[in-house]
Structure formats: C-alpha cells, structure tokens
Amino acid sequence: MDLEETRAFLAVIDSGSFKAAAEKARQPRATLRRRVEALEARVGIALLERSRSGVTPTAAGELLAREGRVMLREQRALLAALREVGDDPSGDIRIGAPAGLGPHELAVLFGLFQAQFPRLRVHLRVCDGPVSELIEHVDIALCCGRDKPPGRWQTHPLMPLREGLRASRSYLQRHGVPETIEELADHKLLGWQAPSAAPRRWPTFDGGDLAVEPVLTTTDYNVLRRLASLGFGIALLPDAHLPDLDGEDEALIPVLDGVVGRSHELRALVPEMLADTPKIRALVEHLARFVAMLREPRRETPTGVGSSARWAHMSAHP
Known part of the structure; x- marks a missing residue:
C-alpha cells in the first residue's frame, strides 16, 4: 500500500473534507484528491462517501483507516529504530x-x-x-x-502467574476460614482487575466463574496486597511466587486454594x-x-x- 496515498486518505477523513485537509496539510486539494482516487483504484472499491457537506468513510474505508494508522505508526517506529542501530544498544x-x-x-x-x-x-x-x-x-x-x-x-x-485468594492470618482469625465458595458471601472481598476480566466474575480453576460483590476492585496489585495484609478482606491476587522484597506486610495465607483463581503468565x-x-x-x-x-x-x-x-x-x- 502506498504510504503517501494512505496519508492523504487519513488526512481527508480526519478533516472531513478535501478542502479542510488541503488547508491543514498545506497541499493542493487536487493532489490529495488524486492520491485518494489512486488508492481507491488500487483496492478496487470506494473508500469515501462524498456529499456537499464533506466526506465520510465507507465500511471498507473505516477498515483501511484502522490498518493504515497502524502501518504509519510502524513505519515511524522502524525509522526511529534504524537510526539507533549500532554495535551496542543505544x-x-x-x-x-x-x-x-x-x-x-x-x-x-x-x-x-x-x-x-x-x-x-x-x-x-x-x-x-x-x-x-x-x-x-x-x-x-x-x-x-x-x-x-x-x-x-x-x-x-x-513467568507463570497463578491467581488465587489470599488473606491475612488476623483477618481469618476474626472472621473464620471459608471452606466453600458459598461461604465467600459472608466475607469482605477485594478484587484484582485482571486484563479483559469482568470485575464481578471471578475465575475458578475448573474453567468456570462465580458472581461476587467485591467491596473494592483495583488494577493495582500493590494496593490490593497491602489492604489484604492489613486485614481488610480476602483478596483475589496474582502470585508469581517471587520473594517478598519489603518484608513489611503480614504474610498472606491461601484461601480455597486450587478452587478460586486461574493460571496464566x-x-x-x-x-x-x-x-x-x-x-x-x-x-x-x-x-x-x-x-x-x-x-x-x-x-x-x-x-x-x-x-x-x-x-x-x-x-x-x-
């Protein structure tokens, strides 16, 4: 795909018209029109719907716009990387x-x-x-x-990661240790917001999930771990089995180990x-x-x- 044609096409749809794109890019309107028409001829389908009020992308145009933006970003990143190629990373x-x-x-x-x-x-x-x-x-x-x-x-x-429930010893002594999934409803729950995961659906190791009502959900693992160590509830946490670098928090104890959670990386x-x-x-x-x-x-x-x-x-x- 021709990069200049793609840039012209993106400039036109971002501006809403050939006139506005030409003024912004400080190029002749005829040049932008010629490049967009060449691009349409190359792909063999209309990419723009033209009207007196301006232009809008067709379905094919929207797809091309998404891929075209990625292509132009990749080109800029590659050119920047090539300038830094040498014997040593720099x-x-x-x-x-x-x-x-x-x-x-x-x-x-x-x-x-x-x-x-x-x-x-x-x-x-x-x-x-x-x-x-x-x-x-x-x-x-x-x-x-x-x-x-x-x-x-x-x-x-x-590294492998294993999501699971953890709680401090002091919390479990005060509130008891849940023996079943159903007993979690009687506890304060703290949730890690994993990527692409629903905050009120926690995974189970059998491939299913369960509905929960956490009192707190966060993407910040450190905040969640600190709250759990202070005894605020049972937390769904990722665990990479790494050493504790701080040593300040109370050790966390697995809860319903192998039942609630999942393995990923x-x-x-x-x-x-x-x-x-x-x-x-x-x-x-x-x-x-x-x-x-x-x-x-x-x-x-x-x-x-x-x-x-x-x-x-x-x-x-x-």
Missing part, C-alpha cells in the same frame, strides 16, 4: 508496564539494565493497558493474561518489525535473566543490610 527505549507491577521489581530492573547498557535511555510508562500503547507510546509491553491481542507481535513468556510483547533491533533484543534477554534472578534465592549481602538496601546493592553490582 538511544531511547520505551517500556510499558501494567499498573501494580511491584515498584521494587521495577527499580531493580531499571538499575540492572542501566548498569549493563549505559547508552540506553529508558522511558517507563505505567498504565492499565500497556498493550494498547504499543508502537504509539511504547516499544515493548509487559502484560498479564492468557489471551493474545490481535496484531503482528512477538510474544516472550516471562506474565509476557513481553514486541512489534515484529522492531524485534530484531539491538535495543529490543537486549531488553528481552535482560527481562528473561531478571525474572530468573528474582525467582532464585536471595544473594547474600553484608550483614545488617535490609531488604530494600539488599536489592539496591544488587542493582549497583549486577
């Missing part, structure tokens, strides 16, 4: 992380990465849907869940057209090593060093 790299990913993990990840690749400048974007930010705002997205989004991506599994998604650039390859490999390191027993550091300082020590001495 330049800017944009990482999208889901809201709630542990701040300690992110801090250590950045520290180790910066120490290994000092010529790279990291832009970290924390949001609810990092996959939707790909190309436009991020080069690589970390995401949870089993569903693969549509598009041309490379997927790199990082943390993954890294990369646009195919960026996958072979040095900085993306370096980051994907670094993420795999970082996750493996997190899942290993802690390294020893000098006596008296606390949890946070221990991880800072690792960042400074990778």
Whole structure:
C-alpha cells in the first residue's frame, strides 16, 4: 500500500473534507484528491462517501483507516529504530508496564539494565493497558493474561502467574476460614482487575466463574496486597511466587486454594518489525535473566543490610 496515498486518505477523513485537509496539510486539494482516487483504484472499491457537506468513510474505508494508522505508526517506529542501530544498544527505549507491577521489581530492573547498557535511555510508562500503547507510546509491553491481542507481535513468556485468594492470618482469625465458595458471601472481598476480566466474575480453576460483590476492585496489585495484609478482606491476587522484597506486610495465607483463581503468565510483547533491533533484543534477554534472578534465592549481602538496601546493592553490582 502506498504510504503517501494512505496519508492523504487519513488526512481527508480526519478533516472531513478535501478542502479542510488541503488547508491543514498545506497541499493542493487536487493532489490529495488524486492520491485518494489512486488508492481507491488500487483496492478496487470506494473508500469515501462524498456529499456537499464533506466526506465520510465507507465500511471498507473505516477498515483501511484502522490498518493504515497502524502501518504509519510502524513505519515511524522502524525509522526511529534504524537510526539507533549500532554495535551496542543505544538511544531511547520505551517500556510499558501494567499498573501494580511491584515498584521494587521495577527499580531493580531499571538499575540492572542501566548498569549493563549505559547508552540506553529508558522511558517507563505505567498504565492499565500497556498493550494498547504499543508502537504509539511504547516499544515493548509487559502484560498479564492468557489471551493474545490481535496484531503482528512477538510474544516472550516471562513467568507463570497463578491467581488465587489470599488473606491475612488476623483477618481469618476474626472472621473464620471459608471452606466453600458459598461461604465467600459472608466475607469482605477485594478484587484484582485482571486484563479483559469482568470485575464481578471471578475465575475458578475448573474453567468456570462465580458472581461476587467485591467491596473494592483495583488494577493495582500493590494496593490490593497491602489492604489484604492489613486485614481488610480476602483478596483475589496474582502470585508469581517471587520473594517478598519489603518484608513489611503480614504474610498472606491461601484461601480455597486450587478452587478460586486461574493460571496464566506474565509476557513481553514486541512489534515484529522492531524485534530484531539491538535495543529490543537486549531488553528481552535482560527481562528473561531478571525474572530468573528474582525467582532464585536471595544473594547474600553484608550483614545488617535490609531488604530494600539488599536489592539496591544488587542493582549497583549486577
């Protein structure tokens, strides 16, 4: 598909008319009209409905507009990546992380990465849907869940996740331990808002789900874990079986283990057209090593060093 024709088509539908598009782009109206007509001839179908009040896209035009925007974003991202190709990873790299990913993990990840690749400048974007930010705002997205989004991506599994119910010992001593799903109705429930999940439908390991009425639902894992550790209720939490980096919260106890919850994974998604650039390859490999390191027993550091300082020590001495 011709890029200039696609740009002209998008300019016209975004502006609503050839005249407005020409004025905004500072191009002759005839040039834009010629390019759009050439594009329609190329695909063999009308892409615009023309009227005295302006233009609107046909169904085919709407589809082409969606794909065309992606194509132009990919082209801009590829050109930017090509300018930074060299022997060592360098330049800017944009990482999208889901809201709630542990701040300690992110801090250590950045520290180790910066120490290994000092010529790279990291832009970290924390949001609810990092996959939707790909190309436009991020080069690589970390995401949870089993569903693969549509598009041309490379997927790199990082670690298994197991969603399940957790509560503090103090909460269970006060309110009792539910032995069945039905008994959950007598408890305060706190929910993690997983991607593409209904907040009032919790998954079960047999493939079904159950209706719930959580007193709180959030995408922020850290807030949810802290509330559960303070005894505010039973929380549906993702668990990567990583070590506790803080050691400040009360340990959480599984509830209805293997009954309520599901298994999925943390993954890294990369646009195919960026996958072979040095900085993306370096980051994907670094993420795999970082996750493996997190899942290993802690390294020893000098006596008296606390949890946070221990991880800072690792960042400074990778």
